[in-house]
Amino acid sequence: MKNSADRPAFRIAFCAAIASLETVLMMVTGLTRVGTYAIPCFAGMLTIAIVIEYRCKWAFAVYAVTAILGFFLSGDKEAVVMFIAFFGYYPILKNILESRIRNKILLYLIKFAVFNAAAVGSFFVMMFVFSMPADEFTLFGVYIPYVFLIIGNVFFLLYDLAINVYVKFYVQRLRNALFGRK
Numbered sequence: 001m002k003n004s005a006d007r008p009a010f011r012i013a014f015c016a017a018i019a020s021l022e023t024v025l026m027m028v029t030g031l032t033r034v035g036t037y038a039i040p041c042f043a044g045m046l047t048i049a050i051v052i053e054y055r056c057k058w059a060f061a062v063y064a065v066t067a068i069l070g071f072f073l074s075g076d077k078e079a080v081v082m083f084i085a086f087f088g089y090y091p092i093l094k095n096i097l098e099s100r101i102r103n104k105i106l107l108y109l110i111k112f113a114v115f116n117a118a119a120v121g122s123f124f125v126m127m128f129v130f131s132m133p134a135d136e137f138t139l140f141g142v143y144i145p146y147v148f149l150i151i152g153n154v155f156f157l158l159y160d161l162a163i164n165v166y167v168k169f170y171v172q173r174l175r176n177a178l179f180g181r182k
Helices: 008-027 035-045 048-054 056-073 077-087 090-100 104-128 144-179
Strands: none
Touching: 008 035, 008 048, 008 056, 008 077, 035 077, 035 090, 035 144, 048 056, 048 090, 048 144, 056 077, 056 090, 077 104, 090 104, 090 144, 104 144
Protein backbone atom coordinates (compact mmCIF):
# COMPACT_ATOMS: atom_id res chain seq x y z
CA MET A 1 0.00 0.00 0.00
CA LYS A 2 1.21 3.48 -0.88
CA ASN A 3 2.21 5.94 1.78
CA SER A 4 -0.54 8.57 2.10
CA ALA A 5 2.02 11.30 1.31
CA ASP A 6 2.51 9.77 -2.14
CA ARG A 7 -1.16 9.98 -3.09
CA PRO A 8 -2.17 12.75 -5.52
CA ALA A 9 -4.77 14.24 -3.18
CA PHE A 10 -2.24 14.57 -0.35
CA ARG A 11 0.36 16.00 -2.72
CA ILE A 12 -2.06 18.67 -3.93
CA ALA A 13 -3.22 19.44 -0.38
CA PHE A 14 0.35 19.71 0.92
CA CYS A 15 1.40 22.00 -1.94
CA ALA A 16 -1.74 24.10 -1.43
CA ALA A 17 -0.98 24.39 2.29
CA ILE A 18 2.57 25.59 1.58
CA ALA A 19 1.32 28.05 -1.06
CA SER A 20 -1.30 29.34 1.40
CA LEU A 21 1.25 29.78 4.17
CA GLU A 22 3.63 31.58 1.82
CA THR A 23 0.80 33.84 0.62
CA VAL A 24 -0.21 34.71 4.19
CA LEU A 25 3.42 35.52 4.96
CA MET A 26 3.56 37.80 1.92
CA MET A 27 0.40 39.54 3.11
CA VAL A 28 1.94 40.37 6.50
CA THR A 29 5.15 41.84 5.06
CA GLY A 30 3.86 45.36 5.55
CA LEU A 31 3.57 45.02 9.33
CA THR A 32 7.26 45.73 9.93
CA ARG A 33 9.90 47.37 7.77
CA VAL A 34 12.24 44.41 8.13
CA GLY A 35 9.38 42.24 6.87
CA THR A 36 10.00 43.57 3.37
CA TYR A 37 13.24 41.59 3.21
CA ALA A 38 13.03 38.86 5.86
CA ILE A 39 9.58 37.47 5.17
CA PRO A 40 10.10 36.79 1.43
CA CYS A 41 13.29 34.91 2.40
CA PHE A 42 11.43 32.77 4.90
CA ALA A 43 8.47 32.24 2.56
CA GLY A 44 10.76 31.00 -0.19
CA MET A 45 12.43 28.55 2.17
CA LEU A 46 9.09 26.82 2.78
CA THR A 47 9.24 25.59 -0.81
CA ILE A 48 12.17 23.36 0.11
CA ALA A 49 9.81 20.75 1.53
CA ILE A 50 8.11 20.48 -1.85
CA VAL A 51 11.44 20.25 -3.68
CA ILE A 52 12.50 17.40 -1.41
CA GLU A 53 9.19 15.54 -1.41
CA TYR A 54 7.76 16.13 -4.88
CA ARG A 55 10.54 17.63 -7.03
CA CYS A 56 10.99 20.95 -8.78
CA LYS A 57 7.95 20.86 -11.07
CA TRP A 58 5.58 21.00 -8.11
CA ALA A 59 7.76 23.57 -6.33
CA PHE A 60 7.66 25.88 -9.36
CA ALA A 61 3.86 25.59 -9.39
CA VAL A 62 3.72 26.64 -5.72
CA TYR A 63 6.10 29.51 -6.46
CA ALA A 64 3.86 30.69 -9.32
CA VAL A 65 0.70 30.51 -7.22
CA THR A 66 2.32 32.39 -4.35
CA ALA A 67 3.76 35.03 -6.68
CA ILE A 68 0.39 35.70 -8.32
CA LEU A 69 -1.59 35.73 -5.08
CA GLY A 70 1.09 37.76 -3.30
CA PHE A 71 1.03 40.34 -6.08
CA PHE A 72 -2.71 40.85 -5.73
CA LEU A 73 -3.09 40.44 -1.95
CA SER A 74 0.05 41.95 -0.43
CA GLY A 75 0.23 45.65 0.32
CA ASP A 76 4.04 45.68 0.31
CA LYS A 77 4.88 45.52 -3.40
CA GLU A 78 8.60 45.74 -2.72
CA ALA A 79 8.43 42.47 -0.79
CA VAL A 80 6.44 40.87 -3.60
CA VAL A 81 9.01 42.00 -6.15
CA MET A 82 11.78 40.54 -3.98
CA PHE A 83 9.87 37.25 -3.73
CA ILE A 84 9.12 37.05 -7.45
CA ALA A 85 12.58 38.20 -8.59
CA PHE A 86 14.61 35.96 -6.32
CA PHE A 87 13.53 34.51 -2.98
CA GLY A 88 10.56 32.56 -4.29
CA TYR A 89 12.44 30.49 -6.84
CA TYR A 90 16.00 30.50 -5.47
CA PRO A 91 15.62 27.43 -3.21
CA ILE A 92 14.39 25.50 -6.28
CA LEU A 93 17.17 26.84 -8.48
CA LYS A 94 19.72 26.06 -5.76
CA ASN A 95 18.65 22.41 -5.84
CA ILE A 96 18.94 22.29 -9.63
CA LEU A 97 22.34 24.01 -9.72
CA GLU A 98 23.86 21.97 -6.91
CA SER A 99 22.72 18.69 -8.46
CA ARG A 100 24.28 19.56 -11.83
CA ILE A 101 27.39 21.66 -11.15
CA ARG A 102 30.19 20.03 -9.18
CA ASN A 103 32.76 22.83 -9.47
CA LYS A 104 32.19 24.94 -6.32
CA ILE A 105 33.75 28.10 -7.78
CA LEU A 106 31.57 27.97 -10.89
CA LEU A 107 28.56 27.13 -8.74
CA TYR A 108 29.02 30.19 -6.52
CA LEU A 109 29.78 32.44 -9.49
CA ILE A 110 26.45 31.43 -11.04
CA LYS A 111 24.60 31.80 -7.73
CA PHE A 112 26.00 35.30 -7.15
CA ALA A 113 25.30 36.29 -10.76
CA VAL A 114 21.67 35.23 -10.38
CA PHE A 115 21.34 37.10 -7.08
CA ASN A 116 22.92 40.30 -8.41
CA ALA A 117 20.81 40.24 -11.58
CA ALA A 118 17.69 39.79 -9.45
CA ALA A 119 18.71 42.57 -7.02
CA VAL A 120 19.47 45.06 -9.78
CA GLY A 121 16.35 44.04 -11.70
CA SER A 122 14.21 44.47 -8.57
CA PHE A 123 15.65 47.94 -8.04
CA PHE A 124 14.73 49.03 -11.57
CA VAL A 125 11.26 47.47 -11.34
CA MET A 126 10.63 49.39 -8.12
CA MET A 127 11.88 52.63 -9.69
CA PHE A 128 10.18 52.44 -13.07
CA VAL A 129 7.11 50.25 -12.56
CA PHE A 130 6.17 51.24 -9.01
CA SER A 131 7.53 54.81 -9.37
CA MET A 132 9.78 55.05 -6.35
CA PRO A 133 11.46 58.48 -6.51
CA ALA A 134 15.19 58.34 -7.23
CA ASP A 135 16.02 61.01 -4.62
CA GLU A 136 15.01 58.57 -1.85
CA PHE A 137 18.12 56.56 -2.64
CA THR A 138 20.71 59.13 -1.55
CA LEU A 139 21.71 59.54 2.08
CA PHE A 140 24.43 62.03 3.07
CA GLY A 141 25.67 62.02 -0.52
CA VAL A 142 26.01 58.23 -0.69
CA TYR A 143 24.00 56.39 -3.31
CA ILE A 144 22.36 53.77 -1.09
CA PRO A 145 21.66 51.05 -3.71
CA TYR A 146 25.40 50.40 -4.01
CA VAL A 147 25.63 49.92 -0.26
CA PHE A 148 22.55 47.68 -0.30
CA LEU A 149 24.05 45.61 -3.10
CA ILE A 150 27.27 45.04 -1.14
CA ILE A 151 25.37 44.17 2.04
CA GLY A 152 22.96 42.10 -0.02
CA ASN A 153 25.77 39.92 -1.33
CA VAL A 154 26.92 39.15 2.21
CA PHE A 155 23.32 38.46 3.20
CA PHE A 156 22.88 36.22 0.14
CA LEU A 157 25.85 34.07 1.17
CA LEU A 158 24.34 33.71 4.66
CA TYR A 159 20.93 32.92 3.11
CA ASP A 160 22.47 30.22 0.92
CA LEU A 161 24.13 28.65 3.96
CA ALA A 162 20.89 28.94 5.97
CA ILE A 163 19.07 26.98 3.28
CA ASN A 164 21.61 24.17 3.73
CA VAL A 165 20.95 24.15 7.47
CA TYR A 166 17.17 24.18 6.92
CA VAL A 167 17.37 21.28 4.44
CA LYS A 168 19.30 19.22 6.99
CA PHE A 169 16.79 20.15 9.74
CA TYR A 170 13.84 19.32 7.47
CA VAL A 171 15.21 15.91 6.46
CA GLN A 172 16.28 14.93 9.98
CA ARG A 173 13.35 16.31 12.01
CA LEU A 174 10.40 17.76 10.13
CA ARG A 175 10.09 15.15 7.39
CA ASN A 176 9.47 12.37 9.86
CA ALA A 177 6.93 14.45 11.77
CA LEU A 178 5.04 15.43 8.61
CA PHE A 179 5.24 12.24 6.58
CA GLY A 180 6.46 9.48 8.88
CA ARG A 181 9.54 8.87 6.75
CA LYS A 182 13.25 9.68 6.81
